[in-house]
Amino acid sequence: MIFDLTASIADLQVSDKNRLHNVISDLLSVHRAGHHLMIVPRELADWLVANIAFNDRDKALLNWLKDDFTQSEQLLEIADIRVSVAPSNKAGIVVEANRIVVGLNDVNWTYLLDRANLLIEDAEYDGQLYLKILQACKSKVGAPNVVFDRRNGGGTGIFHVWRHQVTEGHLVCLVADSDRRHPDSPVPATFSEARAFAEGKEFPFAWCHPLPCLEIENLLPLEILKQLPCVFQKAADIDALSLIAANEDQAKVEVLKRFHLFYDLKIGIKAGDLEAQHPAGMSDWYKKKMNVGGKGAAYKGFGENILSQLLADGELLAKFLREVKRRDWWEAFGSFFSLLLWVGFAPDVRRL
Incomplete structure (x- = not known):
């Protein structure tokens, strides 16, 4: 900061x-x-x-x-x-x-001047990727360095940790999956409740920041996903997502309303469960998108190893970090990461 x-x-x-x-x-x-x-x-x-x-x-x-x-x-x-x-x-x-x-x-x-805390659901894989994206994009705001301490929130326990951080007076950013499975899905009430808690404490040094997509995995462009072992083993599914993306390109669908940002890349979706999981309008949206993708896809998702495989592949990770600096990616996600860059803004100690 x-x-x-x-x-x-x-x-x-x-x-x-x-x-x-x-x-x-x-x-x-x-x-x-x-x-x-x-x-x-x-x-x-x-x-x-x-x-x-x-x-x-x-x-x-x-x-x-x-x-x-x-x-x-x-x-x-x-x-x-x-x-x-x-x-x-x-x-x-x-x-x-x-x-x-x-x-x-x-x-x-004493607490305010500690390193800013990045409070996340998974400090290992999610935390590593967030910090790598921030380091890759620091030039977007002219930051010599970006510094955070990663804090593990442990899923739904993240809001309990948030309240503790705010009460003690730490500089903190909570970053979490939005759990939105459709562009028109509302942000869960827990985020507004967390902000209200900080406001009630009259502590403005805390930011509660839901992703603009479903989960952190959805930040990965399809071209990066295609090269992961857990994905290219399910060629029909990634081909279907590519067909949907091509159709959205042709229709000039807004980037933040595109299917692959809200599709559950880890567990997929069953067509028979759509009505049970979504209101009619949302289930129709999924059906139309899946029809574009064709009948060969199972939509069973790519499993839990998307981030671990990306982080383990230095060459593919470097390719992804080049992608995050591209104008189209930054136009979609820049407003989300920009706040984090300013909160974690730090000097380059090598110049001192």
Whole structure:
């Protein structure tokens, strides 16, 4: 996350010097560790070095941040979200369009300045892939690095862990499968309930973020899926999905309304179960799509090993990570990943 110092010299002069020293020193420490990026305007850095009793290491970093401000200043304009530290702020935490404004005493800095937590249902495979996508796409927002600690939510227990993280005051992003099996399916109420919990705690440093598709596996383009062992063993099924995709291309169907984003790639679907699982309109949508795919497909899914096989194949994984930077993929999923990139925004410690 980007933390910027928002103040005038007069604000700094009337601040509690001990508190100012402690908060700024903590921010410098997490910047140095590569957890969060700090931005300090030149005149403020000069004043802090001259008037606050920082150690030599902190003074050196303040001087480095002063020199870097020519480059870092532009981030204040383009960041979707950042934290502005305002010593003069007496209004409590203030949430604005693209920043959260805090005073020196408004938050528990110990927890807030820990590395941002990425709370996911499966920290092993899902977590690995999310972090690899973020690293591949960091240039989209100009991030030198993207840093998260992965936290395992354990399926439905993810919302219990979320409440604990929010209550303690951690910077956290919850990312979970949407479980939406149709473009018009609503997002489950658990997501709005989770947001309401954070709002009730008056804690805006927590984001609850459902995927825009069914599950993380649905982020994989069909051309990548085709090359997985668990998929090419079921050629008729992947051929059917390709026929459906070609038909949607011809019909110019919106990317986020396409069949393979909502089809259960792991367990598939039985035509006889459609009415039991979906309202009439949705079951008709599935039937029409499956008719396009032809009669040879069983639609039994490709099993539980999609992500593990992708992550184990270095060449195919590299190909996928090139795909996520393409304009068409980013146009579909960029808004989802952009927030994560800004929350995990971090410096390149090799430059320090």
